[in-house]
Amino acid sequence: MPPAPGDREARRQDVSEAVWRVLADKGFGGLTLRAVAAAMGVSTGMLMHYFPTKRALVAHALDLLERRTAERPRRARPAEGLAALRAMLLDILPLTADDTARNRIWVSSWDLALADESLGRDQADRYTRLRSAIRPHLEAARDHGELPATADPDQLAATAVAFTHGLVVQALFDPARFPPDAQTALLDTFLASIAGPASPSG
């Protein structure tokens, strides 16, 4: 008898959870049908029912990463300006165990994406979208005098993304040197430095 639809959905969730655990532990470099099967305590044959190929497994893993990133809990977002940007960037940094796992998997995905034209384009587009989402906050900050009138929102958006992702990588490798409060302090100093002397809070 085929499993009831509810069972099937529950099993799908189990599979995704196991894929996530393998990714968080070993990255895409360690993502194999065998590793996921072992994490679930099932046979590789059973798992091939879900993922007939390694490619299908990787595609599921990338979807899962996108979905969990989109659905992650986020801070209340101040309407605009540097406070909104600060909340956005705090939502990216590895400040909790879940954030750390997600970031670790993103960094791992870069190896894959740099080797594959289509995935590389996806990642370039993701960066473009992230900079575009940041830009209006920088424009508002400039218009409200939180940034110098000469500030270039395009440049600053790229700089803010660079700072944040570079901090992610350092923190992943050295969590003792970069606990959450150290990351937050670095972000605040960074924001103060781009605000410069024109900042009302500076």
Added chain:
Amino acid sequence: MPPAPGDREARRQDVSEAVWRVLADKGFGGLTLRAVAAAMGVSTGMLMHYFPTKRALVAHALDLLERRTAERPRRARPAEGLAALRAMLLDILPLTADDTARNRIWVSSWDLALADESLGRDQADRYTRLRSAIRPHLEAARDHGELPATADPDQLAATAVAFTHGLVVQALFDPARFPPDAQTALLDTFLASIAGPASPSG
């Protein structure tokens, strides 16, 4: 008859060159004996003379990455201060094809290093050394009035590394958006922002 020592050395160079090409193209995720053998036009069996295991191949690849990074050509380095820091960070960014290949391989190595305790510690130590190499320039910059007297060299070293590596990643994925002059302009704006109003050149 065994090959003459000179031949052996030449062959070793060929092997390293092929390993590098595979890494630059496919990253550590695509580094296999088969891929390196194909890049050299030899049999996998011949290559196993050099690398009896995948592990030996990866160890050689990591050594090669360290060595090529240490031996890369560098800019004339101004003695100290922000000008010295600028030269150091320009030497990291992917401004040429060789720099791009090397950075691409470093980013790829992060997936490997995050999955392996010993390699992860090596990478954390590498970051500590990089921040320590940057720090004296920031102290000199502060002492000479290029940075505000309140500047914290430890924090700024972490921030400068974060900015630089985060820019590396964005530029690798989107070289059209981040050609060399755009990367250099971003670096200069970043350095001006940490210098703040106390900078003689600001």
